[in-house]
Amino acid sequence: xxxxxxxxxxxxxxxxxxxxxxxxxxxxxxxxxxxxxxxxxxxxxxxxxxxxxxxxxxxxxxxxxxxxxxxxxxxxxxxxxxxxxxxxxxxxxxxxxxxxxxxxxxxxxxxxxxxxxxxxxxxxxxxxxxxxxxxxxxxxxxxxxxxxxxxxxxxxxxxxxxxxxxxxxxxxxxxxxxxxxxxxxxxxxxxxxxxxxxxxxxxxxxxxxxxxxxxxxxxxxxxxxxxxxxxxxxxxxxxxxxxxxxxxxxxxxxxxxxxxxxx
Amino acid sequence: xxxxxxxxxxxxxxxxxxxxxxxxxxxxxxxxxxxxxxxxxxxxxxxxxxxxxxxxxxxxxxxxxxxxxxxxxxxxxxxxxxxxxxxxxxxxxxxxxxxx
Numbered sequence: 559x560x561x562x563x564x565x566x567x568x569x570x571x572x573x574x575x576x577x578x579x580x581x582x583x584x585x586x587x588x589x590x591x592x593x594x595x596x597x598x599x600x601x602x603x604x605x606x607x608x609x610x611x612x613x614x615x616x617x618x619x620x621x622x623x624x625x626x627x628x629x630x631x632x633x634x635x636x637x638x639x640x641x642x643x644x645x646x647x648x649x650x651x652x653x654x655x656x657x658x659x660x661x662x663x664x665x666x667x668x669x670x671x672x673x674x675x676x677x678x679x680x681x682x683x684x685x686x687x688x689x690x691x692x693x694x695x696x697x698x699x700x701x702x703x704x705x706x707x708x709x710x711x712x713x714x715x716x717x718x719x720x721x722x723x724x725x726x727x728x729x730x731x732x733x734x735x736x737x738x739x740x741x742x743x744x745x746x747x748x749x750x751x752x753x754x755x756x757x758x759x760x761x762x763x764x765x766x767x768x769x770x771x772x773x774x775x776x777x778x779x780x781x782x783x784x785x786x787x788x789x790x791x792x793x794x795x796x797x798x799x800x801x802x803x804x805x806x807x808x809x810x811x812x813x814x815x816x817x818x819x820x821x
Numbered sequence: 822x823x824x825x826x827x828x829x830x831x832x833x834x835x836x837x838x839x840x841x842x843x844x845x846x847x848x849x850x851x852x853x854x855x856x857x858x859x860x861x862x863x864x865x866x867x868x869x870x871x872x873x874x875x876x877x878x879x880x881x882x883x884x885x886x887x888x889x890x891x892x893x894x895x896x897x898x899x900x901x902x903x904x905x906x907x908x909x910x911x912x913x914x915x916x917x918x919x920x921x
Contacts, residue, residue: 568887569859570896574904581902589853746851749880753901756879760921811878815919 582648587655587750594746601666602739608673609734619737620674622729622794624686627667627679629722632695633751634660636714639702643710652754659747666740673736690786694718697780708762708769709776715755716816717777717784720809723748725788728805729795756812763816770817777818784809840889842873849882852899859885860900875917879903890915 572580580586597603611619637657644650671679698718701710723745730741763770788805797805813819844858852860861883863876870876872889880901890896894907896917905917 566855566859569856569899570886570894572897574895577897577904581897581899586853586899590851593850593852593854593857749851749882749901753879753898753903756919757903757921760919764921815878 578648581750582652582754584651584655587652587658590750591659591747594743598739598743600669600740601662601743602736606736606739608736611674611734616674618794618796619734620671620676620682621686622791623667623671623674623737624679624683625688625691625791625794626722626726627664627671627683628687628691628695629718630660630664630667632691632698633714633718633722634664635695636698636702636710636718639699640707640710640714643702643705643707645707649758656751656754659751663744663747666743670737670740688787688790690783690790694780694783694787697783701776706772708759708773711755711759712773712776713780715751716759716812717780717809719748719751719755720812721784721788723752724805724808725791725795728792728797732795732797752808752812756816760816773816774818777813839891840872842871842885842887842889844885844887851882856899860898861885870915872915875905875907875915877901877903877905877917878919884917895920 595601634657637653637660641650641653641657644653668679671682676682698710698713701713704710726741726745726748730738730745733741759773763773785806792805846858847861849857849860849862861874863881863883870883871885873886874883875890875896876882877884877898877900880898880903882898882900884896884898884905886894886896890907892907892909892915896905896907897903898905898917904920906920908916908918910916
C-alpha cells in the first residue's frame with residue numbers, strides 16, 4: 559500500500575468495466591479492510607470497555623454467538639466452495655477475499671466466546687446450535703457441492719449474508735461494547751458480500767431469464783428455514799416482537815429487486 | 822460556453838447548470854482512502870440528502886458526487902460494489918436504482 563493518498567476527480571466517472579475490476583480486486587479489499595480493522599485486535603479496540611453481564615445475559619449471548627459461529631462456518635465453507643465453480647477469474651478473486659473475511663469472522667466470534675469464559679467453544683457450539691441454522695448450512699453446502707452456481711450464490715450471498723447483515727446490525731445496537739465492535743466490523747465486510755451476490759445474480763438473471771425459475775425454487779425451499787432462523791436469533795438477542803418484521807426487510811428488498819417476488 | 826462537464830446527463834435536465842460540490846473527508850472508512858469522500862453513513866432521523874447525494878438501496882450508504890445529481894446519472898456504491906442509475910421517485914426524491 560502506498561503512503562500517499564491519490565486524488566480521484568469523481569469516482570462516478572469511472573467506466574463500468576473499470577469499476578468492476580477495481581472493486582473485485584484483492585488490492586481494493588486490502589485497502590478497504592485496513593480502514594476499519596487497523597488498530598483492532600480480534601475485531602475490537604484493545605481499550606473497549608468490558609461491561610459486566612448477569613449470568614442470564616451471558617448465557618443468552620453465548621447461545622447467540624454459537625449460532626453466529628455456525629452461520630460463519632457455513633459462509634466460510636460456502637465461499638471457499640464457490641471459488642471453484644465461479645464463472646470467471648474476477649469472481650474467483652472476489653470470493654477469495656470473501657473467504658478470508660468469513661474466516662476472520664469465525665475467528666473473532668470464537669475469540670469473543672473465549673473472552674466470555676467459554677473454555678471449549680467447539681463443544682459449546684455443538685451443544686447450542688439451532689436445528690434451523692444447521693439445516694440451512696447443510697442445504698447451502700449441498701447446492702455448492704452440486705455446482706449449481708446461481709442457486710448456491712443465492713443461498714450464500716443473498717439469503718445468508720442478508721440475514722447476517724441485518725441481525726448483526728440490529729444486535730450491535732444493544733450489545734455490550736466489545737461484542738458491538740466485533741459485530742460492526744463484520745457488518746462492514748457483509749456490505750461487500752451482499753452487494754456481490756445481488757449484482758452477480760442480477761447480471762446472470764438479466765442474461766438468462768430462464769434461470770429465475772430455478773432461483774425461485776431455491777427461495778421457496780429455503781424461505782421457511784430463513785424465517786425460523788431469524789425468529790430464533792432475534793428471540794435470543796431479546797429484540798421486542800414489535801421490531802421483528804423489520805429484520806427481514808433487507809432480504810425481502812433484495813429478492814424483490816431481483817424480480818423473485820415474495821412467496 | 823457551457824462547461825462540458827456540466828452537460829453530463831444531457832437530455833435529462835440540462836437547462837440549468839449543475840451545482841458543483843467540494844467533498845469533505847468524513848469518517849467513512851469502508852473503502853480505500855482515495856474513495857472515502859464519495860461516501861458517508863446515513864445519520865438517521867433528521868438527516869437529509871444534499872442535491873449531490875443518493876442512498877444505495879442495497880447497503881444504505883449515502884453516495885456522494887462532486888456534481889449535483891439528476892435523473893439518468895450513473896453512480897457507484899463502492900461499499901457494496903453496486904452500479905446505480907439515479908431516478909426520481911413519485912415523491913420527487915432522487916433515488917438510486919440497481920443496474921445489474
